[in-house]
Amino acid sequence: MGKMPGWRFFPRSGFVQQAIMAHMIPIDLDINMLRCFKAVAETGSFTKAGNNIGLTQAGVSTKIRRLEERLDAKVFNRTSKKLSLTHEGEILLTHAQRILSAHDEAVSQLTTPKAFGLLRVGLIDYVLPELLPGILSQFRKRYPNISLEVQMDLGTGLIPAFEKGDLDLVVAGKDLYQGSCRVLIQEPLVWATGQGAEFDMHETLPLIALPSPCHFRKIATEALEQKNRKWKIGFTVTSISSVQTAVQAGLGLSVLPIGALKEGLNKAPSKLELPELPMFSIAIFADEQKKNNARDVFISYLEAEVGKQKSCR
Incomplete structure (x- = not known):
């Protein structure tokens, strides 16, 4: 095929070709970078974010810098007194929340022991009043093989039921029971x-x-x-x-x-x-000497959900 009249063709320079290739290669965002970015966005502080995810302030700063380099965009406006999201950061946060939620749910479903059976849970009626219905609903969806029975009452009613063996675990005030416990909320x-x-x-x-x-x-x-x-x-x-x-x-x-x-x-x-x-202190009471995979899964799930809420404050 001959050249079309009136057209002149030039070979692509190495720089232009590299630029085109760079736009063709997809950008992969590391999960840990996104988790770090989300923590900073929610706390408004590199230091607080580092405390929540187990990194130093310098480590957080490094991850955010690498994220911005990978995206070729600033995600935070930084001043001496305030840290805020840029327009690009706001867009990224919406996607990061969905990505991390889907990632964590997939990992949980694929790595958690395949727990099943009846789990009897006692909850005081003022623990996480605004959040608890959603937490329990998501647990039922995530672990359909666990049949959850929930009894809500005062701690003075739940502890005797737990001691009699009628409940597998109780979430109640720490001072109500002298046995071992795990503090959930203070x-x-x-x-x-x-x-x-x-x-x-x-x-x-x-x-x-x-x-x-x-x-x-x-x-x-x-x-x-x-x-x-x-x-x-x-x-x-x-x-x-x-x-x-x-x-x-x-x-x-x-x-x-x-x-x-x-x-x-x-x-x-x-x-x-x-x-x-x-x-x-609100604590989790359970007889951990007795093997119960469903109970252990519920405790881990509840602690993780409460931890998420703490990081958002």
Whole structure:
């Protein structure tokens, strides 16, 4: 075939050919780079991200630099006081979240022991109230061979059932049981009031509490006694949800974990000068001397999900 009239052909230079080839070769993004990028985006800090994923600040910085070099794009705007996503970083974060979720689910399904059978779980009714339904739903989908039976109750009801062997594991307040446990969550206890509720620091404070030997009731009354504050049990209820409802209605104050402050509940104002409260630990109780693959899978899954939430804070 001859050359077309009016056209002149030039051989491609080495530089042009290399540029064309570079665009033809697909770019592979390393999972660890994406995980590091996601951690930085969620924490807003190279140092915090490193703490969450087990890297030094320098190690995080190196991975982000390599990621930007591979993409030929900046993913973070860096100033001395603030770290924020660029437009390209926002696009990447959306994809990174999906990629990591699919990656982790695939690895989990292919490497986790093929657990099956009935698993009886006891959960206090204020553990991860906004997140727990989704966590349990995803667990059922991921491990269809595990038949999950969940009992939600106060810790004072769950622990005796666990001791009798009616439950395979319990998630409850650490102080409720003297046996070995694994701490899942630590959060502060707070004095809770309803929105718009008014109390005078000189009046006898009406408390809303569960029946004795409720741990929160004991902490509240002992703290007030030590400060010589007058108090009375205004309402005794039988569930945390009932405590929340009564406090929302402005019928009194109560002591709750900060994670149990749902809509309509506030921390008591500082003008009441209420005594400080300790941290509260939610723990997993299980007899790990007994072999139970389904239980072990559930514990690992729950700890991983709670860890994800911590890294997002």
